[in-house]
Amino acid sequence: MTDLPAASTNGFKSGSRLEKVLRAGHFAVTGELGPPQNADPEIIRKKARLLLGACDAANITDNQTAIVRMSSIGAGILALQEGLEPVIQMTCRDRNRLAMQSDILGAYALGLRNLLCLTGDHQSFGNHPTAKNVHDLDSVQLIQMVAGLRDKHAFQCGDAIKGIEPRFFIGAAANPFGDPFEWRPIRLGKKVKAGADFVQTQLIYNVERFAQFMERVRKLGLHKQVYILAGVGPLKSPGMAKYMRDEVPGLDVPNHFVDRMTAAGEGIDKEDKKARNEAFRREGIKIAIELVQQMRQIEGVAGVHIMAIEWEEAVRPIVEGAGLFPRPEVTAARMAEPAAQG
Amino acid sequence: MIVAEQKPLDEIKGLLGEAQTVLVVGCGTCVTVCFAGGDKEAGILASSLRMASRIDGTPKDVTHITVQRQCEVEYIDPLADSIRQADVVLSIGCGIGVQALAERYPDKVVLPGLNTSFLGLPSEQGVWEERCAACGSCILGVTGGICPIARCAKQLLNGPCGGSQGGVCEIGHETPCAWQLIYDRLNAQGRLHLIEELQPAKDWSTSRDGGPRRITREDLRLAAEAAE
């Protein structure tokens, strides 16, 4: 992985912990933290403490599934104060290029260093289906804009930034199972060309199909230009596995995982919900550990992105079980005032 | 063409309120072709309103008339007499027709009887689909003749989002993913390179975002002046 292009100035593009871990050649682990549908900072702090030490950085979702939540930047600052490095997610659904750039300046000034550029789920999925969506830029154009702010010291319009430019480690998402399947590596290539430094994939359960995707990615040489973190998530129950298999667009959950989750509850009294849930969760974590280990074997995979939303406790045992604990020490990014106090 | 559909009768009744004499004005162009506001629909709507008002115990005098094109002054000029006699005008032209009548007859209350929906085409009997969002800067040349502005739920310009599955858009079971269509057509034509290029941020100033739009053709203005 060290043949990635050398960065400018201080040797790093952003100086984030995630960037340093990846640049040092470690197999990276990112987690995910979903902000609450209220203004309670304690919820973020509590989740951040669960993830701290178990991952190198954690994504802070941006109105995930189009449901209004505490802002990604606001929650990200709280996480940073707890010592957890955030990856700020930003969707194109809710903001135009003016709002995005001003938020990016603000986020950088507050000490945030990783930014994941996303299209965003359609608002019809969420709790404000009558909203107007923005999509002034698409995710590829957002990546281009964030790279321009950093590398050209220029706003999207071309005006120069006079003063400090925001230097983010730029992330993109990839869904290896979205259609058209054959074109997904090309789309990833567009994101790389636009300036993505790392990529996190959609949840992967169909490892074989993901391996096919990676083969195409390697043929295009993309794994040498961008760090690819494979998405892994623990299944909570057979119901969740079925729902993800049948209802979630862009997810591919093979039947044998549904069967394994169902089998995990066999022999336990149906009335003993607690024991059944625990058995399901144990199996879910076991499957996730296996998936992480399989991902590590795939050439070009630089890390895993563990998505355990509303089950942050699961990340640590997965990371431990996969032999990825403790996480490597790197000199943390220079932090802004609030973080230094935190 | 412009595709529209009739508002629910109750909403129209609410809009009409206490008005006694109502003139329903149909249009012979797009809304005739999409069976929303042609002469036939104007007649049916007028009689439904008459009947409903009788049932409600406050009978209204509702008549109807249809012009070839509601969006041009020459066609709506001859309506002056009929419009004078009506308390309100209920247009079942598109939103442009409603506004043309309101501009030409500024003293009259002109009400909309349709919801103007989109620019599209009939895809099969009884089904109309959106095709263009009038963005003012057409990119069909690089997207295989399929418009991602009007037909992708997120107006994406660089390929499909992660929610595209089995040819269907993530928003629902009957909406084709525009980017799957674009991919399929360009693939069949051997022109996929067109969408491999980065499509830069779109200039939306030619679209509605730039404010109300206007086109001035000096050549035509000069020709008109010369003819006078």
Ligand code: SF4
């Ligand atoms: S690109 Fe613009 S002008 Fe062309 S079809 Fe789409 S919306 Fe209409």
Ligand code: SF4
């Ligand atoms: S699924 Fe296809 S049409 Fe729907 S938003 Fe995504 S790219 Fe656009």
